[in-house]
Amino acid sequence: MEVLTTKEMKELDRYTCKKKGISSLELMEIAGEKIYKCILKEKEIDPVTDKIVIISGTGNNGGDSLVVARHFLEENYKNLEIILVGNLDHLTEETKINLKKLKERNARIYYFKNYDFYKDYEKLIKKANIIIEGIFGIGLNRDVEGIYYQAIDGINRSEAYTISIDIPSGIRGDNGLIAGIAVKADLSIIIHTYKVGNLLNDAKDSHGKCKIVDIGILEDVFIPKQFLLQEKDIKNLLKKRRHNTHKYDYGSVLTIGGSIGMMGAPFMSAYAALRSGSGLSSIAVYEKYLDLIYPIYPEIMIRPYRKKEEFLEILQKKEAIAFGPGLGRKSDFPFYILEHLLKVDLPIVIDADGLYYFKELLNKVKKENKIVITPHYGEMAMLLDTTSENIKRDPVSAAKEFSEKYSIIVLLKGTTTLIAQQDKIYFHSLGNPGMATAGSGDVLTGIVLSLLGQRLKPIDACKVGVSIHSLAGNLAAKEMGQYSMIATDIIKYIPKTLKELVK
Ligand SMILES: NC(=O)C1=CN([C@@H]2O[C@H](COP(=O)(O)OP(=O)(O)OC[C@H]3O[C@@H](n4cnc5c(N)ncnc54)[C@H](O)[C@@H]3O)[C@@H](O)[C@H]2O)[C@@H](O)CC1
Ligand SMILES: [K+]
Known part of the structure; x- marks a missing residue:
């Protein structure tokens, strides 16, 4: 399913009207009717006992809501009030016409033009048990203030x-x-398809349930160029295993990381890799830190190195590398390692402190699309010398431009995660807030590492x-709750997730 920018949506509206030979008023009529039907579904x-208040703005989002109001009126919904918020001089042509049609049907319409109306507004809203709002749609282009603020607050x-x-x-x-x-909605009825703003940042906390109308x-x-990832998009990418295989067919993968106080991170990555199907999973750790390791998982091999030759020896037969979990930033040695890794033909996923080293070596990046970086917003800001707010x-744009500039894949972690490969962007929106917990990123790194391998x-x-990461995270949340789940719980549910995905 594609995801549109607001500009693209508006262009497609115009294109559709032109190609079908219909006016934007007619398109609004279709939209209003479809939304009305979706609401009832x-x-x-x-029609007799429920009390509906429809709150409209002056733009075309308001116009849509006025068409919805007309349908309710025509179907004899008795308790229907309409409140128009804003200056009537700003009504779009389509919205003006729909307002007129409502007046002709003697609809009960109220006008929220200034603060004086607020008391009445509160009273009207208090009576309602259903609110349908079309104050602003994708035309919102500045901060909400004044009566609009009051309307939404109400x-x-x-x-x-x-x-x-x-x-x-x-x-x-x-x-x-x-x-x-x-507005904090219980239900959002999205026209045509997701727009970027339906998916990012605060969207999920405001939308309630989402329904799309065609x-x-x-x-x-x-x-x-932008797509929402769904389970069906990934289902066929994981194949059933053949009988005549051995562990090297499933990849020997290596996590490079670990330092004082951060030994758990490479373990989580390496263990998640094993649980995601890798044939062998090792951790390369700087010898100085070897004593800090408590080998929690007997299946994981621990390979210490002191100098470059030893490190190169560890690289033998490896299919993919994760660079960064728990690496710290205290030593210069990771620069040499990464510089080497950027030259060899191995896929690599770079996360956490690995990104700090990566930033310094950006001018050495030449491997077309074999490097995956997995920053969160703060790390993306560090890479771009800007702020998380930006x-x-x-x-x-941040993910896309970085990916284009260096020919790498940017997996930007957030409430909705973005995967950018040059100008193509995939949105992934399945996880849950319980996954905001220490080590969750290391687990994702390990899963991606395993699949690369x-x-x-x-x-x-x-x-x-x-997808595996969030589906496993959702199972963990279901079992342990979003408050209590921790990163190793996500690993615990990788097997169940994979069993479902590879059927
Ligand atoms: N052809 C059509 O008529 C169609 C209309 N559609 C609807 O139209 C919407 C987009 O309509 P518009 O582009 O008219 O935009 P909106 O209805 O989102 O409203 C924007 C209006 O509010 C003003 N505004 C923006 N931010 C404001 C703020 N913070 N405070 C006060 N005023 C503010 C703008 O100047 C503009 O007049 C979509 O979301 C959708 O609901 C779609 O249904 C598709 C078809
Ligand atoms: K709205």
């Missing part, structure tokens, strides 16, 4: 079941950030890797 609403104070049209008002369509305040948007000349504002294409290793 998702929520039982009684909705959030109410206990009514709240339905947002296209996107909860106050969520930015281009990055999912709250513009001062945003309004017949044409995409025949559109080449999508990354939040436009994570898609099993010779999946690096981009596929990322797609499958984030």
Whole structure:
């Protein structure tokens, strides 16, 4: 499924109208009807006892909600009030026409033009048990203030079941950030497909359940570049095992990491790799730190090194490398290791402190798409010499531009994780907040490492890797709860996840 920018959505609206020979008013009519039907499918609403308030803005999102209002009216829903928020001079043509149609049907319409109306607004909202809001859609382009703020605040104070049209008002369509305040919806009815802002940052906490409605948007000349990953996209990438195989067929992988106080990280990576199917999994650790290792998992080989020759010896027969878990930043030796790794033809996933070393060696990066980096927003900011706030504002461009510039794959971890391979972006949105726990990233690194070692294409290793990680995380959350689950619990559920995926 593709994910659109707000600009692309608007262009597709225009293109569809032109190609089908319909006006944008007619498109709005279709949208309104589809949204109305979707609402009734998702929520039982009684025409006599339920009290509906529809809150509209002056843009086309408001227009959509006014069409919805007309359908309710025509189907004899008795308790229906409409509140129009904003300056009537700003009504779009389509919205103006739909307002007129409602007036002709004697709808009960109220106007929230200034603060004086707030008391009445509160009263109207208090009575409602269903709110449908179309204050702002993907046209929101600045912070929400004044009466708009009050309108949204009122909705959030109410206990009514709240339905947002296209996107909860106050969520930015281009990055999912709250513009001062945003509606907390129970149900969001998204038109055509996900826009970027439906997926990133604060979006998930505001949308409630998401439903998509098809309004017949044409995409025949559109080449999508952004996709939402779904389970079906990764299912066929993992093959059933053949009988006539041995452990080296599933890859011997190596995690390079560990330092004082951070020995657990490489273990989690190496163990997650084994649980994800690697034939052999080793940890290379600087000899100085060898005493710190307590070999928790007997299946994992621990290979100490002191100098470059010893390290090169460890590299023999390895299929893929993870560089960084628990590595620390105190020594210069990792520079030499990474410099070498960037020259050899092995896929590599770089995470955590490994990214610090990687930044210094960016000018040496030549391996076309064989390097995967897995930063969170803070690490992405470090790589780009900017702030996490800036990354939040436009994570898609950050990942895309970095990937394009260095021909590497950027797996940018967040509430929705982005995987960028040059100008193609995959959104992955399946995990849960319980996965925000120490070591969770090391587990992801280990899973991706394992898949690289099993010779999946690096981009596929990322797609499958984030999916295994979140599905296992979801099982862990189900069993232990989001508060209590820890990173090793995610590893514990990798087997069950893989059993489901490889059937
Ligand atoms: N052809 C159509 O009529 C279609 C319309 N659609 C709907 O149209 C929406 C987009 O419509 P618009 O582009 O009119 O935009 P919106 O309805 O999202 O509203 C934007 C309006 O509010 C103003 N505004 C933006 N931020 C503000 C702020 N913080 N405070 C006060 N005012 C602010 C803008 O200047 C503009 O007038 C979509 O989300 C969707 O719901 C879709 O249904 C597709 C078809
Ligand atoms: K809305």
